[in-house]
Amino acid sequence: MSEVPTADAQDVRTQACPGGPLLVRGAATWVDSDGIEHPVTRPVVAVCRCERSQRLPWCDGTHKFVTRTAPSVA
Amino acid sequence: MQLPAPRGPLSQQVRLVLSGRATQGSMDWSSVTSLPRPADRILHDEDFQLALWMLFELHYRGFDSVDPDLEWDPLLIHSRGMLEASLESLLRDLTADDVRRANRAGGCFTNRLSGLIDELDGGSLATFLQRRATSEQFADFMRRRSIYHLKESDPQSFVLPRIDGPAKVALAELQYDEYGAGRADRLHAGLFADALDALGLDSTYGAYIEEADATTLAVNNVMSLFALRRRLRGASLGHLAAFEATSSAPCRRILSGIERLGLPAATARYFDEHVEADAVHEQLAIRSICAAMVEGEPGLADDVLFGAATCLRVEAIASETLVETWESHQLVEAPA
Numbered sequence: 505m506s507e508v509p510t511a512d513a514q515d516v517r518t519q520a521c522p523g524g525p526l527l528v529r530g531a532a533t534w535v536d537s538d539g540i541e542h543p544v545t546r547p548v549v550a551v552c553r554c555e556r557s558q559r560l561p562w563c564d565g566t567h568k569f570v571t572r573t574a575p576s577v578a
Numbered sequence: 579m580q581l582p583a584p585r586g587p588l589s590q591q592v593r594l595v596l597s598g599r600a601t602q603g604s605m606d607w608s609s610v611t612s613l614p615r616p617a618d619r620i621l622h623d624e625d626f627q628l629a630l631w632m633l634f635e636l637h638y639r640g641f642d643s644v645d646p647d648l649e650w651d652p653l654l655i656h657s658r659g660m661l662e663a664s665l666e667s668l669l670r671d672l673t674a675d676d677v678r679r680a681n682r683a684g685g686c687f688t689n690r691l692s693g694l695i696d697e698l699d700g701g702s703l704a705t706f707l708q709r710r711a712t713s714e715q716f717a718d719f720m721r722r723r724s725i726y727h728l729k730e731s732d733p734q735s736f737v738l739p740r741i742d743g744p745a746k747v748a749l750a751e752l753q754y755d756e757y758g759a760g761r762a763d764r765l766h767a768g769l770f771a772d773a774l775d776a777l778g779l780d781s782t783y784g785a786y787i788e789e790a791d792a793t794t795l796a797v798n799n800v801m802s803l804f805a806l807r808r809r810l811r812g813a814s815l816g817h818l819a820a821f822e823a824t825s826s827a828p829c830r831r832i833l834s835g836i837e838r839l840g841l842p843a844a845t846a847r848y849f850d851e852h853v854e855a856d857a858v859h860e861q862l863a864i865r866s867i868c869a870a871m872v873e874g875e876p877g878l879a880d881d882v883l884f885g886a887a888t889c890l891r892v893e894a895i896a897s898e899t900l901v902e903t904w905e906s907h908q909l910v911e912a913p914a
């Protein structure tokens with residue numbers, strides 16, 4: 505997924521969490537890979553990077569179950 | 579809030595002093611606090627937990643007709659200190675192995691902390707609420723949770739002036755979100771009150787304190803113990819990290835239980851908000867708060883792990899107690 509935050513993009517700061525979401529601060533909206541704009545309603549949002557969230561584009565914690573089960577396959 | 583009814587000699591003493599019906603001088607605290615209380619039963623000792631809860635509550639909203647200056651009464655603080663010391667030493671014992679294991683696992687601090695959390699993450703209560711709970715049991719769950727959630731995030735606000743730098747910035751950011759991010763109608767404690775109201779429950783602060791069991795009080799006391807003592811700031815934020823990191827997925831399960839039971843939208847809204855909010859808070863608490871704090875003060879690492887393990891161990895005991903209560907009632911009520 506490649507997203508470009510709209511609006512005052514120069515103030516938008518992102519922080520990648522290994523194995524988890526991308527934290528985004530200072531964005532008014534988030535544009536997902538289909539070009540759909542999602543309003544940002546909290547000071548920091550977590551954008552899903554595993555694509556398994558049931559609340560895309562936002563992370564809902566599902567990534568933990570993805571990474572947790574993967575390595576345990578014998 | 580009225581002072582709750584006592585549940586034994588210790589809470590009786592505290593209640594008498596707070597209500598002004600006994601003076602400190604006439605109290606023999608030492609005889610009360612030295613009553614034999616098996617350490618491993620403290621979490622289930624409602625007299626002990628209620629006494630401590632009343633003393634801590636003086637720092638939050640206090641009680642009707644209790645002298646506000648008793649918050650800093652030297653003898654009450656001294657007595658509370660003895661109770662706190664017993665509780666802390668029990669919690670240290672309870673989690674010593676967890677902390678050791680996390681440290682043995684090695685790796686960077688973030689990995690040790692998230693490894694410990696993943697290992698202790700139980701979540702059986704959320705599964706029960708999702709699949710099996712009746713509406714009455716759900717209401718019971720909400721009444722117990724109201725003791726904390728009507729002052730959601732307040733304990734951790736006491737930690738803000740005790741830390742500095744990036745960890746402070748991140749904690750303020752997390753708390754701002756908990757406190758509604760500038761919108762009064764989004765205050766998390768307020769969303770919980772709305773959730774109670776929609777179920778026909780009482781959303782007055784402290785309304786259900788009389789029926790709170792020892793483990794529910796213990797869950798609350800642990801947060802105050804960590805948050806009100808600067809020495810335990812690491813434990814407080816470790817506790818916060820474990821709490822936030824084990825919330826998003828359970829809230830999703832509880833939400834599906836709410837749908838199954840056909841409960842009101844305002845009740846669903848609280849949990850709906852927390853699926854998304856706590857997915858963010860988890861990252862903030864582990865990385866931006868705890869890891870940043872430990873980078874600045876490496877000596878706090880073990881206390882952060884201690885706080886995280888305590889959160890999950892005590893929560894598991896409270897959840898087990900609740901589910902056991904429900905199951906024993908079902909056995910009693912089941913037709914022969």
Ligand code: FES
Pocket residue numbers: 523524525526551552553554555556557562563564565566567568
């Ligand atoms: S990154 Fe968290 S659910 Fe996808």
Ligand SMILES: [Fe+2]
Pocket residue numbers: 730756766852855
């Ligand atoms: Fe919250």
Ligand SMILES: [Fe+2]
Pocket residue numbers: 756822855856859
């Ligand atoms: Fe939260």
